[in-house]
Amino acid sequence: MQTFATISALRSFLAPHRASGHTIGFVPTMGALHEGHLSLVRRAVADCDIAVVSIFVNPTQFGPTEDLARYPRDLEGDSRLCASAGAHARFAPEPREIYPEGFCTWVEQNDATARCLEGEHRPTHFRGVLTVCLKFFNIVQPNRAYFGQKDFQQALLVRRMARQLDLPTEVVTCPIIREADGLAMSSRNRYLDPAARKQAASLSRGLEKARAALAAGERSAAALTALIRAELLAAGPCEIDYIAIADPDTLAPVETVDRSAVALLAVRIATTRLIDNLLLTPPQP
Numbered sequence: 257m258q259t260f261a262t263i264s265a266l267r268s269f270l271a272p273h274r275a276s277g278h279t280i281g282f283v284p285t286m287g288a289l290h291e292g293h294l295s296l297v298r299r300a301v302a303d304c305d306i307a308v309v310s311i312f313v314n315p316t317q318f319g320p321t322e323d324l325a326r327y328p329r330d331l332e333g334d335s336r337l338c339a340s341a342g343a344h345a346r347f348a349p350e351p352r353e354i355y356p357e358g359f360c361t362w363v364e365q366n367d368a369t370a371r372c373l374e375g376e377h378r379p380t381h382f383r384g385v386l387t388v389c390l391k392f393f394n395i396v397q398p399n400r401a402y403f404g405q406k407d408f409q410q411a412l413l414v415r416r417m418a419r420q421l422d423l424p425t426e427v428v429t430c431p432i433i434r435e436a437d438g439l440a441m442s443s444r445n446r447y448l449d450p451a452a453r454k455q456a457a458s459l460s461r462g463l464e465k466a467r468a469a470l471a472a473g474e475r476s477a478a479a480l481t482a483l484i485r486a487e488l489l490a491a492g493p494c495e496i497d498y499i500a501i502a503d504p505d506t507l508a509p510v511e512t513v514d515r516s517a518v519a520l521l522a523v524r525i526a527t528t529r530l531i532d533n534l535l536l537t538p539p540q541p
């Protein structure tokens with residue numbers, strides 16, 4: 257695997273591949289890689305001739321009181337994992353390479369789909385995500401870019417950006433990878449002490465309870481949300497940012513689950529904010 261820290265060096269590596277007609281797969285990450293990321297890398301390796309992984313803790317997607325300073329960083333460990341998953345190139349630029357002095361161009365989506373849920377609780381988050389993703393897409397010019405379903409709203413907004421800005425990149429969403437007790441893999445799981453780690457399994461348990469209740473005939477979103485809330489609160493003290501049952505294409509709230517929907521939640525356990533989601537399909541009558 258080749259490693260790059262500058263845009264020009266990465267471009268020089270990719271240009272002959274592109275000229276030879278090789279397809280390029282791209283996996284953007286903030287490092288602290290886990291099996292969820294590696295599933296994306298393996299998918300890119302399987303689907304494309306060249307797989308590029310970026311490792312960049314993007315400062316512009318963190319709010320002023322968020323965890324930018326303590327976000328886990330382990331470039332050497334991450335590089336080994338990327339190589340073992342078959343990546344051909346690792347791109348780990350410094351912040352100045354991506355945001356040179358005077359940087360002032362932003363991608364924003366100004367509708368309810370972007371402003372709800374994560375957008376409501378982290379008002380500048382998606383502006384940072386979309387801007388860095390567009391920059392990376394322009395640098396790498398991938399045929400396909402791979403995102404995890406765990407960040408459901410992120411994947412939706414990035415796909416929409418690609419469509420609305422006529423980017424040639426196909427945005428592929430891959431399934432959530434979970435720990436044995438159901439906890440969705442996340443770099444932030446490293447913050448959890450043993451008690452908080454145990455409690456964190458309540459997120460996926462709550463979502464599974466909602467799925468089971470739907471399968472048993474409960475279609476009221478309020479009732480399904482109440483089940484999830486009860487499961488979260490039974491596990492211990494936590495701060496719930498939101499529990500939502502929403503349309504999977506627009507994230508508009510759903511009252512009755514009579515077609516496909518998605519249940520999404522964000523919860524703070526001790527000092528760690530976790531998100532998760534589950535697609536809900538009502539049983540056919």
Ligand code: PAF
Pocket residue numbers: 284285286312314317385388389407410
């Ligand atoms: O999902 C993430 O890790 C980040 O939001 C991303 C897509 C790498 C952009 O910084």
